[in-house]
Amino acid sequence: MLTPQNNRQGREVEMQMIQCRLWLAFTIAIAGQVASPAFAQDMQFTLEETEQNRATSGEQAPSSTSPQRTTEAREEIYAVQQIYALRINRVELMPSIAISLNDPFVSHTGIGLAFNFWWTNVLAIGLNAIWYEGLETESDLSFQVRRSTRLSIPITQSQFGAYLNFTYVPIYGKFAMFNQFIFQYDAYVVGGVGVMRTRPIPVIDPDVRKFDYEFRVAFNLGLGLRVFITRWLAAFAELRNYMYLEQLENLNVALGEERINPSTWVQPSLSFINNVTAHVGLTLFLPPEFQYRLPR
Amino acid sequence: MRERKQSRFLLFVLAFGCFNFVSPLYAQEIQITGPLAGAPAVRRMRMYRVMRVNVVPGIGYTLQDEFSRSLFVGLEANFHFLDWLGIGIWAGYAAALINTDLTSRVMERGQVTSRNRFSLPDREQFDKQIGRIQWAVSAHLIFIPLRGKLSLFQSVFVDTDLYVLGGAALFGIEERASTTIDESGCGERFDQAKCRESQLARAGRVAPTPMFGVGLSMYVNSWFGLTIEWRGFPFSWNPSGTDEAGPNGPFPDGKIDGTDSRTTFNHMVFGGLAFLLPPDLKISD
Structure with a gap:
């Protein structure tokens, strides 16, 4: 009720x-x-936004968050630091100067250009080419040895080389300069296969013998170090061994009519050549800007 | 009453849940701004060099030599005022002298004629006439611009620094002794024994030269590490012991002397074990 x-x-x-x-x-x-x-976790942040925010965080920036929490959070560090310059899905252009190191008779100096596409952050496929013709120089040593000891050393000259390469980055990290500036670097292994176009320089019978450039199958293997100046520009130094089978000039001169027979001008067997080359140059990553999938 | 209690409980749970759910918001904001902003580039860095001496016994090997390579045993000592600046000395002795392939080829296939027998009296003795580097001492300034770590396949981590050095060096060189074509018996009045004897005559001298280099130190612990460095030292000498030039007349001038010298860019790699004293190191703030 x-x-x-x-x-x-x-x-x-x-x-x-x-x-x-x-x-x-x-x-x-x-x-x-x-x-x-909190769903901002899935947002995309440009590098500039991230850098700007980081730059202002050292000050007492106005924020909707409590200052006390911010102070506490400054003591934290990231569990995993972001890589300074992502390589994945970027293209790399590497102009360089190439200087041969192990041939005392001919300095195989060249201008190099490499192109790499990074399909992971540590693995790239690419092409590189070196142009030698007009830049090589024959040292006095070759002539002086011929003059003083009557010993002719067969020498060659190169026109260009072109290679398909794979690059792997096993080592990366950073250096501090004067405990003040941080430089990111990586060390890489590079290797590939391609062609070289070379010819002998006639020194045994130069009055008769003339040689044309010919293609040789060549392999290369090298180590390099890349130091980042910005996220899209780096300097690199690389030591690479270009290996190929070379056709050298015949040390013997055929008698009679055979002297003008081109088949007698070259040695009957091929010689294995190691052309150890130092590359020094710049590397440009394109596009110059990139986005992390997740912000810090 | 039960419903009120349930409602309050739900409110509490919701508020607690919201607090927990919301709390990552702050972390997110901190993540964007960077919690280490304004902090020094490196904290608590192990300073391996400042006010310490490193003593490096090691082995060196000359590179790109035309006729003779030198295998050095050496000792380097550096004292560092700062973690990035120091002074040092280095000394090396050529424990082994190794003929290059070119020297071996000349000994096997060189040809001696009346026109070149002053430069090459006997091809089989060619390795006795070539110039050799016997010893070296240097004093240098050492500058360490880069300090960091090396990580190999993310499994081995070592503190590392990269340094450059520059200074002056003295190289002890042994060359074919000065002579003339007439004195040696290699000229028109050919005396085979005397000519061959002139090939064996040696003269030593000291060549001053600038020296510069770059190296990498890897530290295993606070007092021990490994170093590898490259050094360049151009100087003028006559590495082949042949008559190459004269001061006035055309080649050959019939004299083996200082005018036959030419400047070569000599260089070597030197690697060693670094012992750092005192054993304890400083750590930065």
């Missing part, structure tokens, strides 16, 4: 329940509003 007193109590309970539900809805709404920026 409903009495007026019971009825009033029932309405009060009902009102309280409505108030509770309103509070719940309000709280959920607030929670939803406050929590929603």
Whole structure:
């Protein structure tokens, strides 16, 4: 039986329940509003935004967050640091100067250009080419040895080389300069196969013998070090051995009519040549800007 | 009453949940701004060099030699005022002298005629007339611009620094002794024994030269490490012991002397074990 007193109590309970539900809805709404920026985890941040925010964080930047929490958070470090310059899905252009190191008779100096595409952060496929013709120089040693000892050393000259290469980066890290500046670097292994176009320089019978450039199958293997100046520009030094089978000039001169027979001008067997070359140059990563999938 | 309690409990759980859910927001914001912003580039860095001496016994090997390579045993000592600057001395002795392939070829297939017998009296003795580097000492300034770590396949980590050095060096060189074509008996009045004897005559001298280099030190612990460095030292000498030029007249001038010298860019790699004293090192702030 409903009495007026019971009825009033029932309405009060009902009102309280409505108030509770309103509070719940309000709280959920607030929670939803406050929590929603957490989805920023999935947002994309450009490097500039990240750098700007980082630069201002050292100051007492106005923030909706409590200063106390910010101070505490400064003591934290990242579990995993972001790599300074991502390579994945970027193209690398590497102009360089190439200087041969192990041939005392002919300096095989060249201008090199390499192109790499990084399909992972540590693995790239690419092409490189070196142009030698017009840049090589024959040292005095070759002539002086011929003059003083009557010993002719067969020498060759190169026109160009072109290779398909794979690059792998097993080592990367950073150096501090004067405990102040940080330089990122990586060390890489590079190797590949290609062609060289070379010919002998006639020194045994130069009055008769003339040689044309011919293609040789060549292999190369090398080690390099890349130091990043910015996220898209780096300097690199590389030591690479270009190996190929070379056709050298015949040390013997055929007699009679055979002297003008070109088949007698070259040695009957091929010689294995190691052309150890130092490359020094710059490397440009394109596109110059990139985005991390997730921000810090 | 039960419903009220349930509602309050739900409110509490929700608020707690919201607090926990919201809290990553702050971390997220900190992550964007960077918690180490304004901090020094390196903290608590192990300073292996400052006010310490490193003594490096090692082995060196000359590179790209035309006629003779020298295998050095050497000792280097450096003292560092700062972690990035120091002074040092280095000394080496050529424990082994090794003929290059070119020298071996001349000994096997060189030809002696009346026109070149002053330069090459006897092809089989050619390795006795070529110039050799016997010893070297140097004093240098050492500058360490880069300091970091090497990680190999993310399994081996070593503290590493890269240094450059520059200074002056003295190289002890042994060359074919000065002579003339007439004195040696290699000229018109040919005396084979005397001519061959002139090929064996040696003279030593000291060649001053600038020296510069670059190296890498890897530290195993606070007092021990490994170093490998490259040094360049151009100087003028007569590495072949042949008559190559004269001061005035055309080749040959009939004299083997200083005018036959030419400048070569000599260089070597030197690797050693680095002992650092005192054994304890400083750590930066």
